[in-house]
Amino acid sequence: MAATQPLQPLRLGVGETPNWDAETDLLVVGFGGAGACAALEARERGLAVVALDRFAGGGATARSGGVVYAGGGTPYQAQAGYADDPETMFTYLREEVGDAVKPETLRDFCLRSVEQLAWLERQGARFEASVPPHKTSYPSDRYYLYYSGNESVPAYASLAKPAPRGHRTKGRGMSGAALFAALRSSAKAKGVLLYSQCEVRRLVLDSEGAVVGVEAWRLPPGSAAARRHARLARWATAIHPYAPPLAERMSANLRRIEEEHARPLLLRARKGVLLSAGGFVFNREMLGEHAPRYLPALPLGTPGCDGSGIRLGAGVGAVPARMDKVSAWRFINPPLAWARGVVVNAAGERYCNEEVYGAKLGHAMVEENGGRAILILDRTLLRESLRQVGPGKVWSFQRLPVLLNLLFNRRRGDSVEALAEAIGVPAGNLRRTLEEYSRAARGEHTDAFGKSPAMLADLDDGPWYALDLSVDSQLYPCPAITLGGLRVCERSGRVLDDSGEPIPGLYSAGRNAVGVASNLYVSGLSIADCVYSGRRAAAHVATQAHAATPETA
CATH class of the missing domain: 3.90.700.10 (Succinate dehydrogenase/fumarate reductase flavoprotein, catalytic domain)
Incomplete structure (x- = not known):
């Protein structure tokens, strides 16, 4: 099957009950920023969670600068001497976000921003109020709060009073690793079960069309194939910015290992499946179909940003949207x-x-x-x-x-x-x-x-x-990420079909879905949207689950 086509589901017949290998309340497909936040929120609300990741987890979040776009009056803005409020944040962001989400969704995102940052701190992430003296694309280890977008540019400053909202996670080097380490550690402590080196290849539908589970293929834990796969995945991710052709050959070898050694699992989701498997910038065929002008750019992320989550959703009637939206970072x-x-x-x-x-x-x-x-x-x-x-x-x-x-x-x-x-x-x-x-x-x-x-x-x-410094420069590569994904209900994160109706049992978050970051990019906005959309979906799953559970005397 072409790498752009929907991934067709396994459809169960009337009364058919497969031999499930395991079951849980919420299955999280893709354990990066959005998946980890959804898993944590679900566990905090009393749901059992199993997370699945084709690699070791982390996704693009762990490879990022660890910047969370937050404002509206965070403690760190106040400590640095900057006044900010949700309305000012909203006024600025609507210029960047455009019509990617409804105004009421963006306003809710801004109103919840201070709490989202506090929630990340409760998971173990750390932030600081130090501001660099000059604008920069990414501050040194001496600074952790900065203007991460266009806030101070005159055309934007005339609309909304500037305030630094790029909250970089405390950590040496590119601090995405520090942010994800905190999320992973908290998830493990709270009882999230992670199946690593486990690729979801099909969703499972019951006879009425509801998503009730997944078919996944997992490398045997601890096997020689799993160890070889882990080493190769680390190398492919690390060298891609410097030698993309070599990294692509390594990725092909990863696929061969999976095809030869992975074993199938049928996993049941009692309450819902969340697709949070990232974007599609590493899928050259999908990028060529939807946004060919960005093919000369350097894909930014990991080999897991291959569009598989979008294709899984499309296979059950979901609608990919804004697929032409790509952010090139010059x-x-x-x-x-x-x-x-x-x-x-x-x-x-x-x-x-x-x-x-x-x-x-x-x-x-x-x-x-x-x-x-x-x-x-x-x-x-x-x-x-x-x-x-x-x-x-x-x-x-x-x-x-x-x-x-x-x-x-x-x-x-x-x-x-x-x-x-x-x-x-x-x-x-x-x-x-x-x-x-x-x-x-x-x-x-x-x-x-x-x-x-x-x-x-x-x-x-x-x-x-x-x-x-053109987009195809070899000496000054231009990184790019995709911003489109599955269309979702902006109140719940439920995936929508072509008539705008929710597909029962299916949710999506992060770059797997259309969200706040799906128009013009600002540093930290994607991670902030991962937190917001991941928690939103998990909260809805939990609310529906608790409403369906009879109260006991």
Whole structure:
């Protein structure tokens, strides 16, 4: 079967009762951020939970920066001296979220934000009020609260008073691992049972069309095949950002191990099945079908982001939506000096405020400018950028691409015409672009794209330098994640069919479903939505379960 087709279910006949290998109240398919939060919420509400993961758990959450988008007046915002409230948070986010969810859903997300952060802390996650002195795509280990989106960009700040809402989990390095470690530890302590190296291949429907379980294939725990699979999965995930073709060959070997050694299990869900298996950016066929302009980007996540959860839902009548929504992250800060330069397209024309959040720049680059982004700097900005990525100032994953591009991806022009010829853009357009930008930097007129005066630079004097940072850049890869998924009821997380009716027994959360993060991305919004949507679904399962249980005297 093609990797884009729905995964058809196992349908039970009237009165047919299979030999279930195990049963529980809630089956969680995919134990990443959303799955872990759903499992914890369900356990706290008294349900038995079994979680299934094709790998060891964690998903894209464990590989992420561990940023939770939270606001409305969190303790850490207050400690850092920033006033915020749910209405201000809502006003800003509706510009980013658009029509991905209803206004009342987004408002509820904002109203619950402070409590969601407190709930994560009760699971063992830790946060802090330290704020970096300059805007950055990801702060160093010294800072844990930052502007993770466009809040301070003038066009947005005029609508809602800026406040930092990127709450990075306390932890060394990329702190997604620290966040998921807290969730995993809490889940284990609360009695969540995890079946690792266990892939769900079919949902199970009863004779009336309700989802009552899954057919999963699991590698024998402790076997040589399971150990080999675990090692290979770790390597494939770790090296993918640096050697995608090699990682893809490893992923093919993972599939062969599963086909040869996995054994089937029929698992019953008495109260519901939750699909939380992530997005589909690692499924090249699905990406090519729904969002082909993003194929040159670097898939961000894990091999488990293969669309299987979406395909499982589609097999029982669920409706995938917003599948063309992909977020490409063209970050050009750090170094801050790069964000003071000019980004032009293939016509030599500027198209975006360079100080915006990287996902907004990436959206304009891919959706409106053919994937092209050429950064123009002068000698002063070039030298500043080198100083700003010096040892101890930024992460190595931020420093190394900058240095590689300044060394090997740099084109110089002692005149604007020479630079234009070197990068293949019309000289007249490039000259007008630089002249207009420099005039704005000198205060002769307002910048056409609303850039902050402090972020402008007078580029009248050469020589000039150009860096090709387009979506297909090999030296400056552009990470991307998918944002579409199954359409769900925004009050319960129940998966909807093509008539808008809930499919009995089936829920979805995180990037497996359409949610708050399914329009324009902001750092931390996906994890925050995983917490929100995962807990929402589990709460509904528990409420329905308790309502169906007769009270005892």
